[in-house]
Amino acid sequence: MSHKKLSICYIANIRLPTEKAHGVQIMKTCEAFSTLGHDVELVAPNRKTDITEEVFSYYEITGKFNIRRLPVWDTVRYGRIGFLLESFLFAFAVRRYIGKKTFEMLYSRDELVLMHLHLPYVWESHTGSWNRAARTVARRAKRIVVISQGLKDFYIKKGVPAEKISVAEDGVDIEQFAHPQSKDAARTRLNLPHDADIVMYIGRLDGWKGVVTLLEASKNLPNNSVLVVIGGEPAQVAELSHRYPNVRFLGFRPYKELADNMAAANVLVLPNTGTDEISTRFTSPLKLFAYMTSGIPIVASDLPSIREVLDEQTAYLVPPDDAVALAEGIGRALIDGSARAQEALKHVEEYSWKRRAEHIIAEYFVD
Numbered sequence: 001m002s003h004k005k006l007s008i009c010y011i012a013n014i015r016l017p018t019e020k021a022h023g024v025q026i027m028k029t030c031e032a033f034s035t036l037g038h039d040v041e042l043v044a045p046n047r048k049t050d051i052t053e054e055v056f057s058y059y060e061i062t063g064k065f066n067i068r069r070l071p072v073w074d075t076v077r078y079g080r081i082g083f084l085l086e087s088f089l090f091a092f093a094v095r096r097y098i099g100k101k102t103f104e105m106l107y108s109r110d111e112l113v114l115m116h117l118h119l120p121y122v123w124e125s126h127t128g129s130w131n132r133a134a135r136t137v138a139r140r141a142k143r144i145v146v147i148s149q150g151l152k153d154f155y156i157k158k159g160v161p162a163e164k165i166s167v168a169e170d171g172v173d174i175e176q177f178a179h180p181q182s183k184d185a186a187r188t189r190l191n192l193p194h195d196a197d198i199v200m201y202i203g204r205l206d207g208w209k210g211v212v213t214l215l216e217a218s219k220n221l222p223n224n225s226v227l228v229v230i231g232g233e234p235a236q237v238a239e240l241s242h243r244y245p246n247v248r249f250l251g252f253r254p255y256k257e258l259a260d261n262m263a264a265a266n267v268l269v270l271p272n273t274g275t276d277e278i279s280t281r282f283t284s285p286l287k288l289f290a291y292m293t294s295g296i297p298i299v300a301s302d303l304p305s306i307r308e309v310l311d312e313q314t315a316y317l318v319p320p321d322d323a324v325a326l327a328e329g330i331g332r333a334l335i336d337g338s339a340r341a342q343e344a345l346k347h348v349e350e351y352s353w354k355r356r357a358e359h360i361i362a363e364y365f366v367d
Contacts, residue, residue: 006038006361009098011108013090015049016067017058021203021286022109024059024255028173031063032357040065043097045072045090053254060176060256070097084112091116105364111137122364128154128282145360148305150281166363169309171353172289177259180294186264190228190250197225197334200265202258203287205232205240208279210271210301215244216323217271222331230261262294267333270300274320281305292348297337299329309351314344 010033012026026042034040046069051058055067070093075082091113098106098119106121108114111133114121123137124145138144138155144165146152152165180186187194199221205211211229218227228248232240237249253261262268268291272279283305291298292314300306302317310317316337318329333340 006033006104007102008033008038008040008105008107009101009103010040010042011094011106011110011113012042012044013087013110013113014044015047016044016069017049017051017053017055019051019252019255024286025170026109027055027059027061028171028353029357030065031061032171032353033361034065035063035354036357036361038361041103042067043070043094044068045070045074045086045093047072047074047076047086058255060173068097070094087112088116114141122360125151125155126282126284127278130158143364145363147284148282148308150304150308154281163366166360168356168359168363169351170284170286170289171351171356172286172293172348174293174348174352177262177290177293180259180263183263186260190261190264192228192248192264193226195224197222197266198228198264199225199267199269199330199334200228200230200262201269201271202230202261202290203285205229205236208273208276208283210273210279210320213273213321213323213326214269214271215240215247217326217330218244218247220324220327222334225330225334228265258290259293262290262296265294265296267297267299267330267337268294269326269330270298270306271326272301272303272306272320274301274303279303279305279320284309289348289351292344292351295341295345297333297341298344299326299333309347310344312340314340314347316340 010030017023030040030042072090072093075086094113106119109124111129114123114137115133120142122143122145123141126147128151138160145168146165147170149167152167155165156162192198201214203209226248230250230253237251241249270288274280280303288309298315300310300315300317301320303320316329316333318325
C-alpha cells in the first residue's frame with residue numbers, strides 16, 4: 001500500500017558520528033524513510049565527537065537526507081545531571097527550531113526530549129523506560145514503535161492501548177553486507193591465524209551483553225579454536241586481555257568493517273545474559289541481523305527476545321549465563337553449522353531497513 005509523501009523530522013540527542021550502535025540504527029532508519037520517498041531531516045545537537053570521518057561516509061549511507069545540528073551546551077560529560085541538563089537544552093532548541101517548520105511526522109527515541117514537545121509524534125522505545133518522561137510521552141504519542149513483542153507486552157501491562165503500539169524489530173542493510181572479503185583476506189588484515197577455527201564476538205563488553213560468560217567459555221572451546229573479540233573501550237580491553245590471555249582482543253573497529261570482520265569467523269556468538277530484562281525481553285540486537293547476513297553459523301543465548309528472530313533452524317540456542325553450555329554449542333556449530341547458517345541468511349531478508357520503514361509508515365496511518 002502506498003502512502004502520501006511525508007515531511008519527517010527525526011530528533012536524535014546523540015553525537016554524530018558515534019561508535020555506538022544507536023548511531024547506526026538512527027542513520028539507517030532515516031535513510032530507509034528517505035528511500036521510500038519521504039523528505040527526512042535528522043535534527044541532532046552539535047556535540048563534540050572524536051570521529052573525524054564525514055557522517056554519511058562513516059555509516060555508508062547512500063540515500064541522502066538533511067542533517068541539522070543545533071547548538072547546545074554539551075554537559076553530558078558531567079554525568080547524570082549533565083545529561084539531564086543537556087537533554088533539556090536540546091529539547092528547548094528543538095522546540096524553537098520545529099516551531100518555524102511544517103513537519104508532518106516527528107520521530108524520536110528520546111523521551112526526555114519528546115516530553116517537552118506538544119506536537120503529535122512517534123516515540124520509538126528500546127529499553128522499557130517507564131519514568132516520568134516515558135509515562136508522559138507514552139500518553140501523548142500518536143504512536144509508539146517498539147523493537148520486540150516483549151516491549152509491547154510491557155507497555156500494555158502499563159496501561160498503554162495495544163492498538164497504539166507497533167512492533168518493528170531492528171534491521172540490516174542487506175546489500176551492504178552482501179560482498180565481504182574472503183576469509184583469508186579478512187584474517188590477514190586482522191592478523192588472525194589462517195589454520196584456526198575463529199569464534200568471534202563483535203560488540204560492547206559491558207552491561208547485559210554476556211561477554212564474561214563467553215570469555216569463561218573460551219577455556220572449554222575445542223582444540224584449535226581461538227576466541228576473537230572485537231569491541232570495547234581501551235581500558236576494558238587492557239584489563240580483559242590480562243585476565244584472558246588466550247583470547248584475541250582487537251578493540252573497537254569501524255562500523256564499515258563489520259561485514260569484512262565477520263568474514264574471518266567460523267562461528268559468531270551472541271551470549272546475552274538472562275539476568276537483565278532488557279536482554280531477556282526487550283532487545284533486538286543489531287549484531288544479530290548483521291550476523292545473519294554472513295552465512296556463518298550463529299550461537300546465541302536462548303532468550304525470548306532472541307527467539308523472536310531465531311530458532312533451532314537458524315542458529316544454535318544455548319542456556320544463557322552457562323559457560324559450559326555455550327562452549328558445547330560453539331563446538332556443535334563448528335562441526336555442522338552450515339545448514340542453519342544458510343537458513344539464517346534466507347530469513348534475514350525479512351529484516352531489511354526498508355521493510356521496517358514501510359511497516360512503520362503504514363502503521364502511522366492507522367487510526
